[in-house]
Amino acid sequence: MNILVVLRMIPDSAGELQLAEDGRGIDREWLDFQLNDFDDHALEEAILLKEASGAKVTVVAVGEGANRVLQMAAARGADEVVALQSEEDAMISSREIAASIAAMARAKSVDLVLCGVQSTEDVFGQLAPYVGALLDWPHVSGTNRIVANGAVLRVTQERGAGVAVTYELATPAVLGVQTASKAPRYVSGSKLREASKTPIGRATPELSGFELTAEIITLRLPVQGGSGENLGGNAETVADRLVTILAAKGLARN
């Protein structure tokens, strides 16, 4: 089985985000770029499938810092790594990259495309269903378990409220991974050093075939605070206040 994994580098949004001067993006100058969490799980699931059934894993990465993450993927067991050229300082929209991924899947006779279920930078839709629809391959997102038996996949999807649904589908297919069957593995420094010699292929993007598209006019920060009361940053004072508040509402004691 040939597996293609898509890794997207996105700004670390745990810290503070500043708006760019033109208001259409975020200021990327001082931001750390990191691998989209869900894509990390997609990579892990691919390597687990390789270990279980001997697949070939090709990893394509897009965005700032792609080379670094491709070396990490090689250290984790990817057979081939490719950087998809992207515009610097631009958001990575699924709608834009779907055609490139679909073309690569065709060119490399891929049986299974894996990517993360979503990326926080992606307001124009999800990658897996775009690629699935463009290739007319079956697709399922939100997966937390993938088992391959030859060309037949058993895929478990979370539906919310503790409900899980298992589907069967045949390859070729596209899956949007929510959680890998096991947590993404740690790679040692020595393995990373060894993998740094892995040659990184280059791919040029395909033009998106979509003529109609939406546009981001401006970005803004949400109005902060809601209507809640700020108790401050001193743990002792906060604890005192909370005890009073809970007592007043009859919630302080078991």
Add this chain to the structure above:
Amino acid sequence: MKLIACTEGHSGKIEAFSLEMIAAARSLTQADDEVVAFFAGRDAEGASACLGAADRLIVARSTRSDVIPAETYALLLRDVIIAESPGLVLVPYSANGLDVAADIAARTGWPLISYVNEIKRLGENLTIVAQMYGGKILAECEVRLPAVLMINPGAFAAAAPAPIAPVNVQTIDAEPVLTSGKVKMVAIDMPDYADVDLTTADRIVCVGRGIGDEASIDLARNLATMLGAEIAGSRPVVDNGWLPKLRQVGKSGQKVKPKLYLALGVSGAPEHLEGMSQADLIIAVNTDPKAPIFNVAHYGATCDLFDLVANLSDRLRAGSGR
């Protein structure tokens, strides 16, 4: 113009956000516009009994399968789009909607905007406010119809449930598309609430990734015990295996409405808020003053959660000894 509101339900229950999709569509109608609800699944009667806020209902009825795979749902919906030529299709941000929205957008070539919170219409143009970066940034977008939108649950107040007149219900047979579909449902696992049912819990202490490691969960668990609360976690905490899945709150976890929800080190991503923003009293502790959890909290504190847990535990312990 016709506006299609996608609805969902399975196992005898119509999802509450279905009525929100109809309300969202209704809020955009002009003169002769028509809101058409689309439902695919087995519970055609359930849909007819509650989706009456729509002008019409199209049910793609299956006799066997309780859950319609998203791809089949999308193919059925595409046939309806071809037949009805709507100007707008609204899809909920759900496990199903995640797959349906982009699939439909790709197959029709129409634009798609996801994580939508607000929509304004000016003739054939929409201005939209959508969430990015886990709710930390809002994007104002513009799109020309026809278009597909994926709407956040909770963004629109639900329409009132009401039966729809049988003459306004059109039923199509989903079986041929289901049978030829490439994705087959083989099993559906329902939760076993024997251990804990957070949906009925009165008080919840929820830990997020800010708790740091598995061992630290015990500190929060002790505090929960003192408060007579259940312990719960955000998704990363559960994904790390620190708490069982049934203790996850949010979109893919449980939707809770306790009297007290104490969130420790939870950022408040939209998928988390979806599960808890209806709680009566929300207290959030997070060192980042810009964390979106503060947008729904009634009381917020920006201290270190470990300091707070220690201090609060001391006071509650002292109080109970009195």
